Amino acid sequence: MGSILAISRSVKKYLPLLMFLLLLIVPFQNCAKSSKEEGPLQQEENPSLNIRFCGFEGFQYLHQNYFKPHCSACHEKGGLAFPSFADDDVEHSYSWTRSISPKSLWDSSTNNRFCGEECSLKPSDPLYQQLREWLENQDSCE
Incomplete structure (x- = not known):
């Protein structure tokens, strides 16, 4: 249970960065x-x-x-x-x-x-x- 909670916190910490990168990359995948x-x-x-x-x-x-x-x-x-x-x-x-x-x-x-x-x-x-x-x-x- 403790490791799941730690992973959840890590994901929350990096979620804004991941979303930004996704939004930056997706439009140029195939125009x-x-x-x-x-x-x-x-x-x-x-x-x-x-x-x-x-x-x-x-x-x-x-x-x-x-x-x-x-x-x-x-x-x-x-x-x-x-x-x-x-x-x-x-x-x-x-x-x-x-x-x-x-x-x-x-x-x-x-x-x-x-x-x-x-x-x-x-x-x-x-x-x-x-x-x-x-x-x-x-x-x-x-």
Whole structure:
């Protein structure tokens, strides 16, 4: 009985710390939807053949097919993480995306340490190369 009482006191002592750590960690366990869910475009379609991955036009495609479906749980206006580059307002998202260094955006998109595997683009994914091309030409299509 005495050992149970001692354990109970220890738990009570550390409960606020445990709750704080839990609240800190839980939101970042997996911000993205499952990769099994289809985004706005089905896998069989390939409208990217007519898209230029540069400037605002390229961002609109990436926003619809990568940033919004995979990043908005955390990175939309009023979301858990800053900046809000995956908001419904594509122009707002574009301006925030332009404030992120290309290297940082690339690293976060291909090896996201806060989110699950669904967040990170893989080399076999067409969006991987499309994001790379857009980052090299994000200012304009000229």
